[in-house]
Amino acid sequence: MLPQMVLLAATAILALAAPLGVGVALGFDRQATAAVQRRLGPPLLQPLYDLTKLATKVGGPADRLLAGLVLAQLGLSAAALVLFATGGDLVVAVLLLGAGHVMFVLAAASVESPYAQLGASRELVLLVAREPLLLLVALAYGQVAGSTLVREIVAARPLLLEVPTLGITCTVLLGIALCKSPWDIATSHHGHQELVKGSTTEMAGRWLAFAELGRWYEVAFVVAVIALAAGSAMVFGMLLAGLAWAAALLLDNALPRATWRSALGMAWGIGGASAAVALLMASVGGGGLWP
């Protein structure tokens, strides 16, 4: 009993430390984007530098509602990842993540700036784009493995062979989580967009750091969901995630930002169609979630 608890605790702590890995991965991402654009990128640890700098800002606006909502988002996203890492129910984890995103939308909406309001409504669009896709992916996994518990999905036969079209959906999901074109409609990591900073407009200093951390947990979650497709071969899973990330990056550099309607349409159209196909393929095999 005790060793199991220790193992669980250790997994949870590791999951909480996931942002460190995500930071390095984002550093890779910036260097790769720069390379595609034929210029030099920042050092590998740059996202961690950025996060530390934001977290250690002195002073700054302190709106209690905003602070509470941002912390709620952080907590929920971290909880989703911890639940995943400790083998819990995938659908519950997805819903926790969705709740975290709703907190973020509320945080953005609590600001009076018109840009923040517009950013909040666009974040809502992204939420509506993403949650159904995540749920479909979770259901597809569950169909193949016979249960939506992560520890059972890991033990089941590799999902990659059964539901390959999920790769497209996962690329879409990663694109949304990483704020890449065409889905960077709500906030952007570089200037020159009509919304200024959109949903993160009034967030400054440590609250921006917490919001960023919440997003990093989301990214870690999506990466973990992709890696799950390889079952217990974790290295192979990471490779899959890397492939999806590379695809999202190339898409980012080939496409401009979309209007919110087309962003939603593309997410549901491309991602949703592939997820539906995957679900069909998984159900055709018989058995699965429904007796």
Next chain:
Amino acid sequence: MTASTILQADGRRVLYHFERDDRLRHLELQLAPDEAVPSLGSVYPGAFMVENEMKELHGLPITDLAIDYGGRLFRDFDGIESPGPQLAADDGRSAREVAGALRLDACVPAVEGREVRPRTSRVPQGRAMLTTLAPLTDGESILAAPRPVPGTTVVPFGPQHPVLAEPIQLELTLRDEVVVDVVPGLGYVHRGIEVASEQRTFSEDLPLLERICGICSVAHAVAYAQAVEAIAGVEIPRRARLLRTFWFELTRIHSHLLWLGLAADAIGFEALFQSCWRIRERVLDLFDLTAGNRVILGVVALGGVRRDVPLSMQPAVSEALDDVERGLAELAPFVVGNEATALRLAGVARIARDEAVSLGLVGPTARASGVPADVRTSGYAAHDELSLEPVVEEAGDALARTVVRWRELFDSLRLCREAVDRLRGLPWQLAVSVPTRLRGEATSRVEAPRGELFYYIVADGGTHPSRVRVRTPTFANLAAVVRMLPGTQLAAVPVGLLSIDPCLSCTER
């Protein structure tokens, strides 16, 4: 079409300058000190911008203005007291001295020890004004007329906004992310250059007027120099004309590439932004090589040019131009014929051809609406020997303007090469001398990258010009902004604004 006001001891002299098909006609009015002038809005709707400017900056009373910004187009509307009409202060005091009475603190006023942040919204909360070109009754100002429209929000776009390189404020009234009304607020870049130029000699004015705008600085320099040379009655050497055209067309290339990059960034296409500016660096290298500086060149002199492109430099010049052409060929699939880009640009901010003519649009903005007007056909600098066809598109939307500028890039490359080729064998005479005291008046028009640039200079026999009037292309094209933005999505506002290639430093001088 534009107008100039010249203050005189006994009143004002107002000139209206009209242009059609490369022919100019000027009408002059002599006015007593307080005499008012009726607006031309009913005849020529595009006149409202210049009339608002004259009313505000020169204190010229104008009646029956269709769109009247109530004297707050340029000057503050933030509750900060500003000194009176700029040109009325003729005792040579600078703004600093005039403001000295109102200390600098007045710019950040304090009330009972607390600092009061000025309101930057000109539209009272909860109200929206519908921009209309129907004439208001005399004395009625569009800003004073309360026409509350429920269900709308007012978004102050600017003055400081990352998608705009320069400060301009647009008060956008939105209903569900669709723009219903636009009220522009200028004045952030106003430096009073027209007045400052009267305090300097003709040759000292050249570096000042070059810096009206860093992007089209060669255009301003050439236009000014041409006007002064016309007053002096000198003709510049052929080598100087060709060299002016060379640097002018290079300016056009770098300006269009800059614009293309900014437009790409505005629609979120960062990779295209980086590529355009990378190619533009080659053009800046060329400026560095031939002129010694990357941005403000300082190559134009009164009477000719100050630098030469000798034979030994010409292989480097052609190599750089070839690099640019190769770069453009790489970019082509992302700009023209790209579905995703076209999706964001097509149908945005459309202006029909008759509207373009009645609003007085110039440059690529007008040519994209089917108006074949290009000042280069009038033959200034070396354009009498280097022929050119205006690049015209019909659609009139942001995509058409992109295509017009894209095609002009290749035209300019060709003109640069021809200009450099024709330098061979010409005598090495770069400039003729221009006397320091001049008397007369002259106008000069050039095709700046953004459109027609118009200079009108009056000299009364001294070493200083007595009036320098500059009408920049973006000033004329701003009328288009007020017309084209209502009806567009908020996401399309930066694209719509950028599609006229706004240069606020030109507009506000």
Next chain:
Amino acid sequence: MIGPRALWGRWVRRARTHSPWVVHFDCGGCNGCDIEILDLLTPVHSAERFGVVNVGDPRQADILLVTGPANLRNAAVLRTTYDQMVEPKAVVAIGACTAYGGIFHGAPNVLGGIHEIVPVDVHVPGCPPRPEAILGGILRAAALLAQPRSQRPAEPALGEAQPAGVWRARPRVSLGADDA
């Protein structure tokens, strides 16, 4: 052996100086300096390799880049922008116009340099300065970001030796001896 507190201090210092987020404010100059600033983000100069990101929101930025002469209209907006930024922050004034008004000195509506409106940490001279010079200015200001303004050491008077910046260049880029 350095203790954890010192280690954390070093990490924070490194993070603060290596992540200079920039907000650019144009007071109303000719645009020459502005396009050279935008040039910094583009492939040939690529300021992103130093962590420079152009964020448009003053609340999220560390360094305020100012171009153009101060004029009556812009003075209040500039001050508001500066006040919205969160410590530690620095101001880089770019070009001759921000120093004394540049070529527009004495023109109506131009107040002159910006040093009376916001405290300037670094001046970059030029009309316009080359992008490399602007980048050098930004990096000097980045070195100052290690501490909030109230805790920074006093600036040396004219004629005294300038202290070496704490910012160390990444090994594959060298800026020159006095920027090490």
